[in-house]
């Protein structure tokens with residue numbers, strides 16, 4: 001699943017097209033029916049930004065094209081006229097470069113798409129107060145699930161949720177209501193820090209994500225994993241240094 005940081009990298013690669021009038025094509029039959037090319041062809045691209053896992057391309061006249069890559073979508077920027085493979089969903093041609101997108105099942109042209117999404121975790125600076133307020137509107141959600149609800153906070157996927165929770169010693173099985181606003185703010189700040197590092201190319205080994213059964217790098221306890229939430233994404237956590245409240249109480253008795 002492309003996470004917010006990889007979408008930000010795509011947005012950076014597309015910046016050279018900004019300011020240019022674009023030839024727009026939608027070769028894939030499922031994209032043709034959306035009638036996007038007819039409305040955008042020849043318009044000037046005014047901006048490209050990543051909002052969470054969405055790429056928003058703003059064209060003159062107030063039109064915004066939203067692209068969400070779901071599981072398999074990808075973008076490529078190449079010199080105009082290079083060989084292409086397969087059938088792209090979208091081709092944007094500028095004077096010297098062209099951008100192509102494959103397998104992107106979500107393409108939506110609208111003037112209101114950005115309003116449905118929560119604040120972007122990778123904004124500089126991130127609007128932590130607004131994100132905390134949105135999370136607190138969903139008090140009964142598990143923390144691991146709430147972090148990935150794009151209408152609350154946009155951009156955090158399963159990997160960064162697991163890593164930020166481990167860093168902050170918070171269990172993904174706590175409910176939002178179990179955690180103070182201060183702790184939520186610190187958790188979001190940590191997710192921002194980890195993801196911004198990844199965006200700038202600084203890699204670090206994962207502490208919890210996909211380490212089920214292997215020793216916690218802090219305390220040695222084996223990392224646990226279990227499906228969580230409606231989407232049944234796998235949560236990863238250290239049961240010793242990320243206790244949920246019930247086990248904290250049990251331990252203090």
Ligand SMILES: [Zn+2]
Pocket residue numbers: 216217218219220221238239240241242
């Ligand atoms: Zn641990």
